[in-house]
Amino acid sequence: MIIYLNGEEHQIEAGTSLTTLVSGLVADPRGVAIERNRIIVMKSQWDQTILADGDQLEFVQFVGGG
């Protein structure tokens, strides 16, 4: 199935949890915040969050800025 991750199409297996998706993409998830369909998913909820077709995800972190 297809999800949208930081604006890009992304193919994943049905039943994939947020934790599984994160661990495959981000070496160190500390300091990463995630929004799923505009709602923040707290780290403690990543395990039990099973992604659905068409989900819009945003992975953000702190970067240099003014």
Place this chain on the structure above:
Amino acid sequence: MLAGDEGLTEAAKDLNHDDSWTVAGRTFKSRLIIGTGKYRDYAQNAAAAEAAGVEIVTVAVRRVNLSDPSQPRLTDYVDPKRYTYLPNTAGCFTAEDALRTLRLAREAGGWSLVKLEVLSDQKTLYPDMIETLEATKVLVKEGFDVMVYCTDDPVFARRLEDAGACAIMPLGAPIGSGLGIQNPVNIRLIVEAARVPVLVDAGVGTASEAAIAMELGCDGVLMNTAIAEAKDPIRMARAMKHAVLAGRDAYLAGRMGRKRYADPSSPLAGLI
């Protein structure tokens, strides 16, 4: 007695003691805050923070670079254990965008001290005060400690404070312009009326302008471009540290009165 007090007069010891400031219950010694944008790289940024002697740095919230995980990360250079990260909403043009950004920032960092800025247009990056005030009210209700970037309008500054802002941060001049403190009268009016810290945020171009902000009685100064775009950012960072200290001391010392004519410093009696 503090280290370095040995052999000093009582008056000199007083000067040696901290002159700290407190925002939302957090106390800091350095009155300079710097941004972490526009530097050549994060290593230069870290060196500038060190030279500036800062305790707070502003940071932005952006998408994780998933296509290139080897990209350097700010946290590897500017240690969040050593520096207080102040998440900022630079680049947000509506209250809604700013709220979304700061809610994510709180989740990413786990703390509630944030800096709000809601901008009006790309050309001036001037604060949109209607959106800013609305966003401040929502953030305060949600338990954030909000330091607010704003115009140098004393009325809006008071409105922000009434809405629960924990610090008022009027611009000296447009972001990244380096034009200096354009309206010292307004900055002073804001300082005199405020019961929360006032920090000049944006517009400072060189050290003397940071000193002016402090001489006006501000609690601190926030800058980014003045350091990052100096030919030697590390040296400018140090210059800003000294300027903020000098300006603060001059403010506390109380400047002499201005006179229309000369007043000799040497006694007139005993002239040969």
